Amino acid sequence: MELFRPVSIGTLKLDGNLFLAPVAGYTDRSFRSLCAEQGACFSFTELVSAEALCRNFGRYGIYPEDFTRSRGVPSECPDAENKKKREIHSSAVSLIRRGEKEKRYAIQLFAGESESIYKAVCLLSSMRPDAIDINAGCPVQKVVKNGAGSALMKNPSKLGKVVEEAVRASDECLGGIPVTIKIRSGWDSKSLNYDECARIAVEAGASMISLHPRTRTQGYGGKSDWSYIANLVTRLPVPVTGSGDLYSPEDAQHMLTETGCAAVMFARGAIGNPFIFSQTRSLLQTGSCEEASFSARIETALRHLEMLSADIGERTACLEMRKQFCAYTKGMKGGAALREKAVHAGTIEEYRKITFEYQELI
Numbered sequence: 233m234e235l236f237r238p239v240s241i242g243t244l245k246l247d248g249n250l251f252l253a254p255v256a257g258y259t260d261r262s263f264r265s266l267c268a269e270q271g272a273c274f275s276f277t278e279l280v281s282a283e284a285l286c287r288n289f290g291r292y293g294i295y296p297e298d299f300t301r302s303r304g305v306p307s308e309c310p311d312a313e314n315k316k317k318r319e320i321h322s323s324a325v326s327l328i329r330r331g332e333k334e335k336r337y338a339i340q341l342f343a344g345e346s347e348s349i350y351k352a353v354c355l356l357s358s359m360r361p362d363a364i365d366i367n368a369g370c371p372v373q374k375v376v377k378n379g380a381g382s383a384l385m386k387n388p389s390k391l392g393k394v395v396e397e398a399v400r401a402s403d404e405c406l407g408g409i410p411v412t413i414k415i416r417s418g419w420d421s422k423s424l425n426y427d428e429c430a431r432i433a434v435e436a437g438a439s440m441i442s443l444h445p446r447t448r449t450q451g452y453g454g455k456s457d458w459s460y461i462a463n464l465v466t467r468l469p470v471p472v473t474g475s476g477d478l479y480s481p482e483d484a485q486h487m488l489t490e491t492g493c494a495a496v497m498f499a500r501g502a503i504g505n506p507f508i509f510s511q512t513r514s515l516l517q518t519g520s521c522e523e524a525s526f527s528a529r530i531e532t533a534l535r536h537l538e539m540l541s542a543d544i545g546e547r548t549a550c551l552e553m554r555k556q557f558c559a560y561t562k563g564m565k566g567g568a569a570l571r572e573k574a575v576h577a578g579t580i581e582e583y584r585k586i587t588f589e590y591q592e593l594i
Contacts, residue, residue, distance in 0.1 A: 255503060261329050283378075349401070364412070440471045459491075551578075
C-alpha cells in the first residue's frame with residue numbers, strides 16, 4: 233500500500249495523510265498557512281478554551297462572524313474605550329480563523345463540561361471549519377485542573393459525553409462536519425485506558441482518533457510507545473492518526489510502516505520547519521528528500537512574521553516571533569549568535585537587518 237495516501241474522516245475527504253498537530257503558542261494561522269503551502273494536508277488550531285470562547289463572546293459582544301468582515305479589528309470597535317475588545321478580537325483571529333493557504337482545517341476545543349463544548353461549537357458556524365477536534369490529551373496543569381485535556385481520560389464517560397455534545401452541535405449548527413478527538417495513552421502508567429477512551433469516543437460519534445502514546449505524567453518526556461497506535465488501528469472502525477516523536481520524514485515513514493495508521497501528525501517536529509511536509513511527501517513517494525536551504529528557512533521565517541503582523545500588529549508579532557525565529561534557525565551554523573540578536577528585535581525591519589547581516593557573514 234502507498235504510504236502517502238488519501239484519508240476519509242466521516243464525510244471529509246483529504247488528499248493526503250500528513251497532518252499538522254495543534255501546538256499551543258506556535259500553530260497560529262500564519263504558521264498553519266505556511267505548512268499548508270508546504271504540503272500539510274490537514275491542520276489543527278491551537279487548543280481553544282470552550283468556556284473562554286463562550287464567556288468572552290458574551291461579555292464583550294464579539295462573535296465569530298465579526299472575524300469574517302476584515303483582517304483587522306472590527307469597524308465597530310472604537311479606540312480607547314474598547315481596547316479590551318480589540319485585544320480579544322486579535323487573539324481570537326490568530327487562534328481560530330482559517331489560514332490563507334489552508335484548504336482543510338479543524339478548530340480544537342478543550343473543556344471539562346459537555347455543555348460548554350456544545351455552546352462553543354454552535355458559535356463557530358461562520359468560521360466554516362472542516363472539523364471540530366476535542367482535546368483530551370493536553371497535560372498542562374492549568375488545563376487539567378478544570379477537568380479538561382488529559383483529565384478527561386480519568387472519566388471516560390464524561391469524555392464520551394463531551395464528544396456526543398460536540399457531534400450534536402455540529403449536526404445542528406455546522407452541517408454535520410466531523411468531530412475528532414486527540415487522546416494520550418492514559419493518565420499514568422497504571423491507567424493505560426486509551427483503548428477504552430477511543431472506543432467510547434467512537435461510540436459517541438467521533439470520526440477519527442488521534443493518539444499521542446505518552447501518559448499525562450510523562451508530559452513530553454520519555455519515549456512514545458507506537459505499539460499503542462498499532463493496537464488502536466486493529467480495534468477501531470475509524471481512521472487512527474499517530475503522533476509522538478515525529479521529528480523527521482524518516483520518522484513519519486517508520487510510523488506509517490510500523491503501525492498501519494491512516495495518517496501522521498507532526499507537532500514539535502514541524503515547529504520552525506514547515507518544510508517537513510514537502511520533504512516527507514517526497515520521501516514517501518520517491519524515496520528521497522532534500523533539506524531546506526538557509527535562505528529558504530530565513531525567507532519563510534520573515535514571511536511568517538509579516539503574516540502574523542497583519543493579524544495581531546507588528547509589535548506583538550515581533551515579540552511572539554522570537555521563539556518561532558529560534559526554531560527556524562535551530563541547527564544553523566552561527567545560529568546562536570543570530571538568535572541572540574533576534575530576541576531583541578522589535579520591528580520587522582530589525583529582523584530583516586539582522587538576517588541580512590548574518591547572510592553577509594557566512
